[in-house]
Amino acid sequence: MDAHSAMMLTGSYGLAAFVYSIFWLYLINGARDGRRSAIIFMAVGFCALWAWAYVGFALSSHPFFLWLAQPLDVLRVAAWSYFLLTLLKTEQLGRATLPRLLKPLAFLLAGFTVLGLILQGLILVGAKLAIEPQGLVTLNSLGLTVLTLLLIEQLFRNVAPDARWSIKPLCVGLAGACLFDLYLYSDALLFKRFDVDAFSIRGFVHALAAPLVAMSTIRSKDWKTHLVLSQRAALQSATLVGVGFYLLFVAGAGYYVRYFGGEWGRALQIGLLFLALLVLCVLALSESLRAKLRVLIGKHFFSYRYDYREEWLRFTQTLSMQGDASELRRQVVHGLADLVESPAGSLWLRAGSGQQYVQAACWNMPVQSGTEPADSEFCRFLQSSGWVINLEEFRSLPGRYDKLSLPDWLLASPNAWLVVPVGTQTELIGFVVLATARTRLDVNWEVNDLLKTAGRQAGAFLGQMQATEALLEARKFDAFNRMSAFVVHDLKNIVTQLALMVKNAERHRDNPEFQQDMLMTVEHAVERMRQLMMQLREGATPVDAPRGVELNEVIRRIQAAKLTQGHQLNVSLSERLQVRVHEDRIERVIGHLVQNALDASSEASPVSINLLREGQWARLEVVDRGQGMSAEFIRERLFKPFQTTKAAGMGIGAYESFQYVQEVGGKVDVVSALGEGTTVTLRLPLFEPSKLPELVLQSEAK
Incomplete structure (x- = not known):
């Protein structure tokens, strides 16, 4: 070891040794009862001894200090991990019990610690193994570091909000030191050598973590954090453990691929790392794997499968x-x-x-x-x-x-x-x-x-x-009724104006100016009433009972009316069919359907009306090849009030037609597709004179 490296090592670990020694003396001076205080006292003591051992190695270059520092490194990390496990305990029925998820972690911690100490002992006695012991030591240290990070993450996620203020510095300090060690061991495992520069400043990193741990010690007088272990945190922790062990396996495989690969070792190592990262991405995005892991954790680590608070909130x-x-x-x-x-x-x-x-x-x-x-x-x-x-x-x-x-x-x-x-x-x-x-x-x-x-x-x-x-529909009808009052008021004004004109017609009928004014008044009244009818398309409920009506005649009248308006209808009538309805209302219903078909079609597109018998029903079809309607519109909006595709429509006609057809015992079916047209089918019960007395009695009962 050259003089520059020795100076860096001495300064770095000397600072860590000084800081942890002061921290240890502070804990002695303010000694507290309880196992947590004893464990943190032991962890800080191991940190101080570990740092002093490296200082001795840097000053003397004697291998004894290096042999002493490496087991102390294992004990130091193990002590902090055990301290985190004690913080993760919960108080249930007055007796401390370790949650199921933490028991395997405790066994895992014990395994890493014992294995690390055994490997250090084998190196100390110079035992000959088939596999290089130093590589196994590095791999074991990496696993112990990943486990410590897992416990830190578990602690921070599950601590109660009111206790997070005191536990946060501890988590930040230990996590920072562990992340640095994770980089150091991963690099050493992959490239079969320690990064000298990173190893030299390792003491500085751990010295920076000590004040944060001390801050949590001051804030937490009894280290009681009242933790509640949630299934979400358990899932995330299990995922982190899985990823950690996966990376450990990949790192070990990469090390031995490079070791036994000869000239192709480095290329094979890079290819293996790329493949491993690709597989990790695929597994991380797999919903099936996440679901299986969630079910496995809920089944084997918790008394109940669900975290009901989390599930209900979600x-x-x-x-x-x-x-x-x-x-x-x-x-x-x-x-x-x-x-x-x-x-x-x-x-x-x-x-x-x-x-x-x-x-x-x-x-x-x-x-x-x-x-x-x-x-x-x-x-x-x-x-x-x-x-x-x-x-x-x-x-x-x-x-x-x-x-x-x-x-x-x-x-x-x-x-x-x-x-x-x-x-x-x-x-x-x-x-x-x-x-x-x-x-x-x-x-x-x-x-x-x-x-x-x-x-x-x-x-x-x-x-x-x-x-x-x-x-909302009731409110719309209320607004519609209020609008009707205004329409009635306007109609009253128009009637008054026409009545006055008729009254003066006897005296001024020969006056050309009066005649001209009369024509203008009538024209204005007609236009005004047409506008009112466009605003309010609602028929009054008839007071007379339904009777037998021939649909053929109704359809012919509609055809003639549309012809005078310049529209051509194709009508197909198989036979004369009678249905028991109100003639004016069924004519308005069919006329509304025909007018909708005409409005949706171009002048060149035909609109057809087909009438035929279907068992005990009269089946009437209105077919067009217009713009059509979407399935969502038919399902959600077509037969609801105030729903329309027309820019000037009010959405009352289809709703009224549907209600009236159901009122007389009929059915309405709509088949439509955007850009292909619409077929509206009415099925009305045929009028049978033999059942007339029964129907009349039912109508009177209603």
């Missing part, structure tokens, strides 16, 4: 994210799927009529157009039992579900795994179908209870959303 935050109704539905699926590591799912909710369930949202699952009747055995089972249906269990043990028969669309769904009811204690708002988990997950009572509780929470959110939508 689930509530997921549901509370800002967005529209469709976004909330997707978040419900996403939140429930995350609870069981599922990568996909779909939400089914009651349709507008409340008689069936339709797919309202999907996440990484194909869209399904099928429906599930609200009175089906499947829905009644979900509502009455509130159970989570495990399809894997159902296929193997169907008797557990009281011989329940599942719908065909569910059995045909790819990777369908769990069906979670979503609703309240008395109402089934919907259900969520989840795909198979990323890893094998035992669906036990804990998983079922968590999913059922989360389903009710999601049902409360969805119920609140539906109530909010209903309230």
Whole structure:
């Protein structure tokens, strides 16, 4: 060792020896009772002896001091790690117990310490081994350093917020010293030699950490940190341990590849390091691996699989994210799927009529157009039992579900795994179908209870959303009624103006000026009423009962009216069909559908009306090849009030048409695609005179 290196080593480790000796004397002067105080006293003492040993080696170059310093280095790091383990203990029922996750870490710490001391003893006696002992010593020291970093990270993450102020300097100081040692040992293991410059300033680095440790000692009078071990911290710690051991393995493999590789050793080492980093990136981004690790930790290290506080906060935050109704539905699926590591799912909710369930949202699952009747055995089972249906269990043990028969669309769904009811204690708002988990997950009572509780929470959110939508619609109708009052007022003014003109017509009918003014007044009144009609498209509910109406005649009148307006309609009527409706209202409904088709089509695009018999129904189709509508618009907005694609429309016509068709016992189906056109199908029950007395009695009862 040259004079320059000896001077650097003496100054660096001399400073560390002085600082830790002062720290040790301070601890003697203010000695405290308790195991934690004794352990930190021992750790600081090992640090001081370790630094003094290197000072002796730098001054005398005698190997004895080097042989003394290396075991003291192992004991120093082991003492700090053991001190961190004592801080990680929790107080439960008045008795100190070590959490399950910390027990293997304690055994690991003991193994590293004993192995390090044995290797140092073998080097001291000059034992001959097949593998170079110094390389094993470096590898063991690297593992012990990684373990210490893990304990520091675990301590900082799990300490209570009110105790973090006192523990923070300790974590920063020890972490800084360990990170420097991690670089030093990794470099030595990879390149088979210690970095002389880094080794020389190592004492300065550890001397800088001592004041921070002392600051925590002053702040923490009893070193009671009241730690709570969370599963998230356990997962992150386990990940850090895995990465650390992986890097240790790669470093060892790289060392021996270079050692036995001859001339190709360095090239093979670089290639191995690149491959190892690439594999590490792939593993770090693997959702399946993360899910398996989470399940493994929850199953083997904790009494309960879930950290309920963390899970509930995450689930509530997921549901509370800002967005529209469709976004909330997707978040419900996403939140429930995350609870069981599922990568996909779909939400089914009651349709507008409340008689069936339709797919309202999907996440990484194909869209399904099928429906599930609200009175089906499947829905009644979900509502009455509130159970989570495990399809894997159902296929193997169907008797557990009281011989329940599942719908065909569910059995045909790819990777369908769990069906979670979503609703309240008395109402089934919907259900969520989840795909198979990323890893094998035992669906036990804990998983079922968590999913059922989360389903009710999601049902409360969805119920609140539906109530909010209903309230908004009611407010819109209220605003619409207020607007109607203004329209009636304007109509009253127009009627008064026309009545005055008629009254004066007897005296001035031969006056050319009066005639000119009368024409202008009538023209203005017509224009004004047309504007009012555009603003308010609402028909009054008829007071007379429905009767048999021939749809053929209604369609012919609509065709003639549109022809006078310059529109050509293609009409196909198979036979004369009668339905029991209000003639004026059904004419308005069909006229509205035809006008929508004409508005959506160009002049060259045909619009067709087809009428045919379909069993006990009259089937009327209005077909156009216009701009079409998206599936989302049809599902979310088409038959809701005040929803329209027209710039000047109010969105009342489609809503009124849908309500009236349902009122007379009919059905409305819409098939549309953007850029391809729309087909609206009305199915109306045929008028049968033989059932007229019964229908009249029902109408009067209503």
